[in-house]
Amino acid sequence: xxxxxxxxxxxxxxxxxxxxxxxxxxxxxxxxxxxxxxxxxxxxxxxxxxxxxxxxxxxxxxxxxxxxxxxxxxxxxxxxxxxxxxxxxxxxxxxxxxxxxxxxxxxxxxxxxxx
Numbered sequence: 001x002x003x004x005x006x007x008x009x010x011x012x013x014x015x016x017x018x019x020x021x022x023x024x025x026x027x028x029x030x031x032x033x034x035x036x037x038x039x040x041x042x043x044x045x046x047x048x049x050x051x052x053x054x055x056x057x058x059x060x061x062x063x064x065x066x067x068x069x070x071x072x073x074x075x076x077x078x079x080x081x082x083x084x085x086x087x088x089x090x091x092x093x094x095x096x097x098x099x100x101x102x103x104x105x106x107x108x109x110x111x112x113x114x115x
Contacts, residue, residue: 048074077105
């Protein structure tokens with residue numbers, strides 16, 4: 001990408017004043033920084049989504065856990081759980097299962113235990 005930008009900038013600079021050249025360089029640098037930031041945000045969103053999918057799959061595979069009653073979201077390795085569990089034992093099973101998923105750094109448990 002950088003190799004393509006150099007000839008393009010050279011063509012743009014032909015016939016430009018030094019001030020116009022500097023403005024073009026600044027604009028190009030700003031556009032590059034925005035693109036890099038957008039790519040970083042997109043990568044984070046994908047990894048958060050992938051983690052939530054792994055958590056959901058682990059819960060679905062866990063015996064005794066009704067994964068339809070638990071919703072997970074992830075942000076930077078922190079998984080938040082909402083929903084219901086029929087008893088404290090299942091709640092503990094859900095927590096243990098989620099903590100064992102690779103990439104989970106911390107679990108925020110907002111599951112309501114039904115009595």
